[in-house]
Amino acid sequence: xxxxxxxxxxxxxxxxxxxxxxxxxxxxxxxxxxxxxxxxxxxxxxxxxxxxxxxxxxxxxxxxxxxxxxxxxxxxxxxxxxxxxxxxxxxxxxxxxxxxxxxxxxxxxxxxxxxxxxxxxxxxxxxxxxxxxxxxxxxxxxxxxxxxxxxxxxxxxxxxxxxxxxxxxxxxxxxxxxxxxxxxxxxxxxxxxxxxxxxxxxxxxxxxxxxxxxxxxxxxxxxxxxxxxxxxxxxxxxxxxxxxxxxxxxxxxxxxxxxxxxxxxxxxxxxxxxxxxxxxxxxxxxxxxxxxxxxxxxxxxxxxxxxxxxxxxxxxxxxxxxxxxxxxxxxxxxxxxxxxxxxxxx
Amino acid sequence: xxxxxxxxxxxxxxxxxxxxxxxxxxxxxxxxxxxxxxxxxxxxxxxxxxxxxxxxxxxxxxxxxxxxxxxxxxxxxxxxxxxxxxxxxxxxxxxxxxxxxxxxxxxxxxxxxxxxxxxxxxxxxxxxxxxxxxxxxxxxxxxxxxxxxxxxxxxxxxxxxxxxxxxxxxxxxxxxxxxxxxxxxxxxxxxxxxxxxxxxxxxxxxxxxxxxxxxxxxxxxxxxxxxxxxxxxxxxxxxxxxxxxxxxxxxxxxxxxxxxxxxxxxxxxxxxxxxxxxxxxxxxxxxxxxxxxxxxxxxxxxxxxxxxxxxxxxxxxxxxxxxxxxxxxxxxxxxxxxxxxxxxxx
Numbered sequence: 001x002x003x004x005x006x007x008x009x010x011x012x013x014x015x016x017x018x019x020x021x022x023x024x025x026x027x028x029x030x031x032x033x034x035x036x037x038x039x040x041x042x043x044x045x046x047x048x049x050x051x052x053x054x055x056x057x058x059x060x061x062x063x064x065x066x067x068x069x070x071x072x073x074x075x076x077x078x079x080x081x082x083x084x085x086x087x088x089x090x091x092x093x094x095x096x097x098x099x100x101x102x103x104x105x106x107x108x109x110x111x112x113x114x115x116x117x118x119x120x121x122x123x124x125x126x127x128x129x130x131x132x133x134x135x136x137x138x139x140x141x142x143x144x145x146x147x148x149x150x151x152x153x154x155x156x157x158x159x160x161x162x163x164x165x166x167x168x169x170x171x172x173x174x175x176x177x178x179x180x181x182x183x184x185x186x187x188x189x190x191x192x193x194x195x196x197x198x199x200x201x202x203x204x205x206x207x208x209x210x211x212x213x214x215x216x217x218x219x220x221x222x223x224x225x226x227x228x229x230x231x232x233x234x235x236x237x238x239x240x241x242x243x244x245x246x247x248x249x250x251x252x253x254x255x256x257x258x259x260x261x262x263x264x265x266x267x268x269x270x271x272x273x274x275x276x277x278x279x280x281x282x283x284x285x286x287x288x289x290x291x292x293x294x295x296x297x298x299x300x301x302x303x304x305x306x307x308x309x310x311x312x313x314x315x316x317x318x319x320x321x322x323x324x325x326x327x328x329x330x331x332x333x334x335x336x337x338x339x340x341x342x343x344x345x346x
Numbered sequence: 347x348x349x350x351x352x353x354x355x356x357x358x359x360x361x362x363x364x365x366x367x368x369x370x371x372x373x374x375x376x377x378x379x380x381x382x383x384x385x386x387x388x389x390x391x392x393x394x395x396x397x398x399x400x401x402x403x404x405x406x407x408x409x410x411x412x413x414x415x416x417x418x419x420x421x422x423x424x425x426x427x428x429x430x431x432x433x434x435x436x437x438x439x440x441x442x443x444x445x446x447x448x449x450x451x452x453x454x455x456x457x458x459x460x461x462x463x464x465x466x467x468x469x470x471x472x473x474x475x476x477x478x479x480x481x482x483x484x485x486x487x488x489x490x491x492x493x494x495x496x497x498x499x500x501x502x503x504x505x506x507x508x509x510x511x512x513x514x515x516x517x518x519x520x521x522x523x524x525x526x527x528x529x530x531x532x533x534x535x536x537x538x539x540x541x542x543x544x545x546x547x548x549x550x551x552x553x554x555x556x557x558x559x560x561x562x563x564x565x566x567x568x569x570x571x572x573x574x575x576x577x578x579x580x581x582x583x584x585x586x587x588x589x590x591x592x593x594x595x596x597x598x599x600x601x602x603x604x605x606x607x608x609x610x611x612x613x614x615x616x617x618x619x620x621x622x623x624x625x626x627x628x629x630x631x632x633x634x635x636x637x638x639x640x641x642x643x644x645x646x647x648x649x650x651x652x653x654x655x656x657x658x659x660x661x662x663x664x665x666x667x668x669x670x671x672x673x674x675x676x677x678x679x680x681x682x683x684x685x686x687x688x689x690x691x692x
Contacts, residue, residue, distance in 0.1 A: 257619045257622070266617065266619060269614055270612045273581060273606050275629070276631070277630070277632060279629075279630050279632055281628075281630075282621065282627075283628070286622065
């Protein structure tokens, strides 16, 4: 039997990222891959990758981690992230050739053989941009949904602060919180992003953290009565300032701490004592624990998208070759909205 | 009408405590007090104080706080804390002359006029030492009960770590956790306390934190599989080490942070990023929110005390004059068990 081998461009991690990310930490390699699932490889799915997700947490995974719960990406191996893919071949009973799927096991490569699929979702509704399935309809959307509604226990009329608010998750947290009836302020790192928050996403207010010499003062200005809910994407000094400005019984959903990812010695948070009198609940979470809510989430969010009630901004870079520079962009905050790499349009 | 005035010895705060507590921050003053509630003063209770509670959080309240949720004790005023008292006169419909009560409004003085009583509980069961009502049957008992059962959401077989474990609250958290079916390790600051934990309170294991150069190593030794529940009484570096050793879905009840109370610049906690992959919930709490559970708590704990299933160790110092030195003792960890000042035995 003739085996159909094709070229497979891949983005490979050259070495552990230690401190700041450089474009030279990644390289393009061309490998070959068989267009059929090898004999005896049951329960596998061979996919063609269409859209790849470029999320800040990848930078963490490229370092040498002492967090056993996060898989490190090993030097010499292809980056793996969330992606939207098309099934080319399947020996798994749940997936069929021709189906579109999204999940966390897409390689940064043209084709991926997923040997043990998990958290792989079939794409049913194709009336929306396919790239949304690595954004509002994928992991970032579920993160915003579960983080806000399940972890933050919001009540109508409460005050909400979101950091990295123009990012893949933040823009949705703000919009969900507004729809729910909260007062929402976001922070981001440029005038353009702040304008987006106020004029496009409908945040009540927003500020550019890079223009604030003292976060405490900035928060007091925006929340004279204090903060009920903080959706934390950045950690560090901002988290400390938020704790100073939290109200009694406040809740903090810790989604990520992007300000800390590249520091050799992370910043200390010095005011945790205030958790006691303020009776603050601070909770880290990982979205995979909430994927059972995905059907319920789709039911809520799909009509909102179609009726224009929720808006989603993406920053799409073209071609697999653009992935390293896209990642670097996320790392320095150059992207506006969810950073996606379009590997192929179909 | 003749007014019955008597002498009233009081312990007064001389100045805000800034940094470390000194005995000279407090002084004994003799004042006079009327043995009847003044005319027109409705809803008040005049009490004779029997036992006063000497809790670490008092040291916080003696400083200049920027925590609006905690009342500062003002220089020139009498220290106020939890106490067991006898009602001498009452214009409040709920309390009668001769009744014994406990609550948070006892002055460090022989007699206190409580003008607006709140969180004041009648003592019904007198088959136990009265001083227990500033300990196992009072605020510390309820703190251990609510903190462990309501905040920590324990499951049988989980691993529990308690700091300040020989203290007023810690000794009970450990015993409640053992009764519930958890594996419990405590830390304390002397050999004598560690022996108490292991031999009297039935902790599975215990260690003297002062003999450990590296908390991380100590915790790895005692919890090779990690910690599910941390009952935090100390904060700071120990909290940081615990976060390193927490298991996925761990819970931290933040009850107090005694290691931080006297620091001008509190220690930073540098590894909060780990809350995310470990999905840790960290929650500050204040016992007054849980006093509605007091009857349920008594129902559980009174039989345990009478049957010897729960043991409570107190450190009673005699006479109001001993209160400043007792407080200093708590501050440096000299007390063994709950520190109480016996003002009067009846």
